[in-house]
Amino acid sequence: MPGELIFIGAGLSRDDISLKALSAAKSCDMIFAEEYTSRLSDCSMEELETIIGKKINVLRREEVEEEEIPIEHALTKKVAFIVAGDPMTATTHISLRIEAEKKGIKTKVIPGVSIYTVVPSILGLQHYKFGRTTTLVYPEKNFFPLSPYYVIKENMERGLHTLVLLDINAEKNRLMTVREAVDILLEMENRAKNNVIKEDSLACAVARAGAEDSIARAGTMKTLREENLGKPPHTMVILGELHFTEKEALETLCGYREM
Numbered sequence: 001m002p003g004e005l006i007f008i009g010a011g012l013s014r015d016d017i018s019l020k021a022l023s024a025a026k027s028c029d030m031i032f033a034e035e036y037t038s039r040l041s042d043c044s045m046e047e048l049e050t051i052i053g054k055k056i057n058v059l060r061r062e063e064v065e066e067e068e069i070p071i072e073h074a075l076t077k078k079v080a081f082i083v084a085g086d087p088m089t090a091t092t093h094i095s096l097r098i099e100a101e102k103k104g105i106k107t108k109v110i111p112g113v114s115i116y117t118v119v120p121s122i123l124g125l126q127h128y129k130f131g132r133t134t135t136l137v138y139p140e141k142n143f144f145p146l147s148p149y150y151v152i153k154e155n156m157e158r159g160l161h162t163l164v165l166l167d168i169n170a171e172k173n174r175l176m177t178v179r180e181a182v183d184i185l186l187e188m189e190n191r192a193k194n195n196v197i198k199e200d201s202l203a204c205a206v207a208r209a210g211a212e213d214s215i216a217r218a219g220t221m222k223t224l225r226e227e228n229l230g231k232p233p234h235t236m237v238i239l240g241e242l243h244f245t246e247k248e249a250l251e252t253l254c255g256y257r258e259m
Contacts, residue, residue, distance in 0.1 A: 009112020012210030124249020131155030175232035218256035
């Protein structure tokens with residue numbers, strides 16, 4: 001008898017997981033999860049296990065993308081694959097669902113609260129004024145991609161904001177902070193020299209989006225770098241042209257003061 005693979009979005013914080021998601025997870029024979037594309041702001045996988053009442057098997061990237069362990073078990077069992085945020089914002093999960101369907105496995109998606117909607121809501125920015133999203137990764141030896149810089153440049157030329165997701169190094173359990181992100185972005189400017197990102201460029205920072213202790217700040221790159229935002233996960237927004245209501249929201253909600 002063919003199995004089933006349910007992709008479950010756990011949201012961003014402890015209390016975000018929906019009743020529908022909880023019910024589905026409880027009904028599964030096995031539960032898998034990954035923490036290399038996203039992390040819950042204020043809840044560990046062990047705590048989520050307690051909430052669900054079942055063991056969660058956390059997989060490494062290669063176990064999901066190469067070995068396809070969730071698919072292997074879903075051939076004969078009802079399997080849940082839990083991800084922080086919304087399960088289909090990562091292209092790797094879309095590919096996993098396609099492969100499951102090709103193998104005759106029934107799939108289902110249970111959406112979750114997503115960073116894509118929560119960050120603009122926290123900051124008071126208009127969702128339709130965002131351009132392409134980009135991810136800032138940790139540089140390595142002989143690896144310093146400038147693609148995020150050019151995404152920001154393209155969005156700014158169109159007057160649009162850029163949601164900048166910050167890297168997670170799951171192997172080292174290292175989550176990029178806004179301070180690290182600012183340094184990387186300024187180094188990108190130093191290399192590309194297109195006058196896109198400067199110390200006085202306007203941006204926003206959100207720490208632990210969705211959690212009770214979430215912090216939101218707006219200001220220049222220089223001021224954000226010095227902000228004490230606490231532990232990650234952190235997220236940034238590079239601002240495009242501000243509508244007057246957005247400016248008022250940043251002043252009221254995020255401590256923004258025009259220079």
